[in-house]
Amino acid sequence: MIMANINRAMLRLGQAPSVIRETFEYGNTRAQQIGRENVFDFSLGNPSVPAPERVTDTLRKLLADCPPVALHGYTSAPGDLPTRRAVAEDLCRRFSANLTEANIYMTCGAAASLTCTLHALVQPGDEIVVPAPFFPEYRVFAEAAGAVLVPVPPVPGSFQIDVPALRRHLSEKTKAVIVNSPNNPTGVVYTREVLTELSDALSAFSAQRGSPVYLLSDEPYRELVYDGAEVPYLPALYPATIVCYSYSKSLSLPGERIGYVAVPTSVPDWQEIFAAVCGAGRALGFVCAPSLMQKMIAACTDAACDMATYRLNRDLLYGALTDCGFSCVHPDGAFYLFVRAPGEDAAAFCQKARQFELLLVPSDSFGCPGYVRLAYCVSTDMIRRSLPAFRQLAESYGLI
Numbered sequence: 001m002i003m004a005n006i007n008r009a010m011l012r013l014g015q016a017p018s019v020i021r022e023t024f025e026y027g028n029t030r031a032q033q034i035g036r037e038n039v040f041d042f043s044l045g046n047p048s049v050p051a052p053e054r055v056t057d058t059l060r061k062l063l064a065d066c067p068p069v070a071l072h073g074y075t076s077a078p079g080d081l082p083t084r085r086a087v088a089e090d091l092c093r094r095f096s097a098n099l100t101e102a103n104i105y106m107t108c109g110a111a112a113s114l115t116c117t118l119h120a121l122v123q124p125g126d127e128i129v130v131p132a133p134f135f136p137e138y139r140v141f142a143e144a145a146g147a148v149l150v151p152v153p154p155v156p157g158s159f160q161i162d163v164p165a166l167r168r169h170l171s172e173k174t175k176a177v178i179v180n181s182p183n184n185p186t187g188v189v190y191t192r193e194v195l196t197e198l199s200d201a202l203s204a205f206s207a208q209r210g211s212p213v214y215l216l217s218d219e220p221y222r223e224l225v226y227d228g229a230e231v232p233y234l235p236a237l238y239p240a241t242i243v244c245y246s247y248s249k250s251l252s253l254p255g256e257r258i259g260y261v262a263v264p265t266s267v268p269d270w271q272e273i274f275a276a277v278c279g280a281g282r283a284l285g286f287v288c289a290p291s292l293m294q295k296m297i298a299a300c301t302d303a304a305c306d307m308a309t310y311r312l313n314r315d316l317l318y319g320a321l322t323d324c325g326f327s328c329v330h331p332d333g334a335f336y337l338f339v340r341a342p343g344e345d346a347a348a349f350c351q352k353a354r355q356f357e358l359l360l361v362p363s364d365s366f367g368c369p370g371y372v373r374l375a376y377c378v379s380t381d382m383i384r385r386s387l388p389a390f391r392q393l394a395e396s397y398g399l400i
């Protein structure tokens with residue numbers, strides 16, 4: 001066979017879909033074979049809670065009242081001024097931040113926020129350090145920007161950042177550290193104490209090296225917390241923090257592709273970095289985030305999703321799984337459970353689970369082998385119906 005003379009790295013990515021997507025597609029096939037109601041698909045982080053009413057009302061009103069050319073036309077490349085201003089004001093109000101529209105670049109979700117920021121910062125061979133477990137696409141984003149991803153194992157059991165270990169992974173080549181809290185896949189919220197320790201370590205290292213290590217705070221789950229868990233605002237702890245935000249999960253809008261990058265004035269050379277983020281958006285074809293969504297966000301920066309269902313799901317699933325003898329860290333945020341695979345072989349455990357029509361995601365690509373991730377942003381009814389299957393799975397491993 002003659003091989004096309006094209007970009008091999010992109011071909012590899014296109015031909016090897018993520019394990020999350022592969023599991024999701026398997027679920028669709030299985031649903032056609034045995035009926036959707038008999039498949040318990042915990043693969044995808046697709047919010048099951050509807051977007052807040054204020055969001056849908058605002059969208060209806062915009063469609064009814066706003067002239068189509070203004071509504072659907074191109075906006076400024078970094079985003080509509082009123083939207084960027086509203087986002088900045090919201091962050092100032094909530095976190096006593098010092099931001100204006102000049103610090104905000106509207107993007108097509110967190111994926112675009114991260115790729116634009118990484119492309120803005122990275123030079124070939126730079127290293128991006130990330131506490132494991134982490135969102136698997138980080139590797140794709142970092143490598144596409146020309147960087148090497150350097151994972152750091154977590155503190156066993158708590159899944160908090162192991163700061164001394166992370167410190168040992170910093171090098172002359174470290175350009176940035178990515179943190180994600182509340183975390184996908186564990187649901188763990190990094191504590192203020194750990195984040196302060198991280199900030200101290202990065203400050204000391206940057207001072208000694210004479211150039212800053214940037215901190216990228218990937219925050220699609222910022223507002224998704226239970227029992228009032230605190231998610232510290234990272235730029236207040238570490239000045240060289242760039243925020244990569246998305247409304248995908250907080251407003252249940254993942255298909256609408258809307259988020260932002262915030263480059264605070266406390267980041268050294270922030271104006272150049274902001275300009276480089278704009279340049280990366282241009283180079284990657286991300287200029288002008290979806291216009292309708294930008295206009296909606298201008299009126300909905302403080303809208304909040306209803307956490308009651310996620311909370312119910314978490315309590316139901318965590319309670320049932322631990323009762324069956326499975327072990328998992330108690331999540332304080334997001335909508336994931338990270339369960340230890342009996343026998344430590346996550347792929348084998350996922351295959352076994354499929355025998356009971358339970359679709360779980362193995363943790364290997366999250367940089368932390370031996371676990372599975374369950375996304376519980378599904379219907380509570382599906383969780384209830386899945387519980388006998390989890391019991392059977394536990395029995396098959398002799399856990400009960």
Ligand code: PLP
Pocket residue numbers: 045108109110111112135180184218220246247248254259
């Ligand atoms: N970062 C993390 C930790 C995520 O879990 C996700 C999506 O699940 C993303 C980034 C990408 O988010 P978006 O859909 O807004 O691009």
